[in-house]
Amino acid sequence: MAGRRRWSTEEILDAAAELLRTGDAESFSVRKLAATLGTDSSSLYRHFRNKTELLRAVADRILMAAMDDYRPEGDWKQRITATALRLREAFGQQPQLALIWGRYASGGTGSRLVMEELLQALQASGLPDEEIPARYHRVVILLAALIASEAGISTLTPEEYEQGVELFRVAVLGADPERFPALAHFARDVRPLGADRRAAFEDILAAQLTQIEAGIS
Structure with a gap:
């Protein structure tokens, strides 16, 4: 009888990222991931000690992708802005993972x-x-905070977004000027x-x- 396939760390992270694209960190579980891979949870715990460690590794891969081929250019403000926009774009492509980054800080590469890069840019600013x-x-x-907020909106369906916009219009345009003058x-x-x-x-x-x-003095 053939044994179960052994999944690599990268394959596990690929599968976890795919699950998280269609769900969220709350509904995600190692058991669900194991079922997706056709294995048992214990085999995944050989790679990651717990769910939190796994989620941190998934978020770290987004950070690595954001910094891939990055080369510092311009002054310190331009460098920080460029890094920020890279992070925004990377998580914008996988908005479900943005909330994970904010919640589960990564300590990976x-x-x-x-x-x-951010620390070097701030050093270049002249700050003590x-x-x-x-x-x-x-x-x-x-x-x-900005990336997570934007990601939350990005995960809405077009119908949900339009409904929210309509509710906003009703709340704002229908405000009683005596009670809500501003x-x-x-x-x-x-x-x-x-x-x-x-x-x-x-x-x-x-x-x-x-x-x-x-x-800066």
């Missing part, structure tokens, strides 16, 4: 590549070394959360980098 870790942390938290005043100019996401992403990041620049 992909994570190190992103950390190294003692300020760089805190500034780095704020930039990463901002990127993770909302009524700006009703025709306020945009839904999903509108102009790329411009909003770049503007918010630029504001953070401008704040950093203002603190």
Whole structure:
């Protein structure tokens, strides 16, 4: 009787990424992944100690893909912006995995590549070394929040998105001006959360980098 096939780490990660594209981290389980591969959970635990370690490895592969063939160009702000846009694009292609990155911080090679580039860029800014870790942390938290927020919208079906836009219009345009005077005043100019996401992403990041620049003596 032939034994069960032994799956490589990369094949396991491929299958896990595919499951996560059609689901989420909450519904994902090692047991489901094992069933997809036609094996038992114990065989997967030879590669990953638990579900969290597996999810971190999946997220790290996205980071590695984002930094593939990356070459630093421009000044420190351009480097951080370029890295941020690469992360945005990589997770934009697999939005279900963006939430995993924000929740399960990776310590793999992909994570190190992103950390190294951001830290080097901040060093090039002229900031004192003692300020760089805190500034780095704020930039990463901002990127993770923006990318996760955008990913959440990206996973909506067209019908769900349109329904949300319609509810937004009703809530805004139908606001009672006596109870919600500011909302009524700006009703025709306020945009839904999903509108102009790329411009909003770049503007918010630029504001953070401008704040950093203002603190450089």
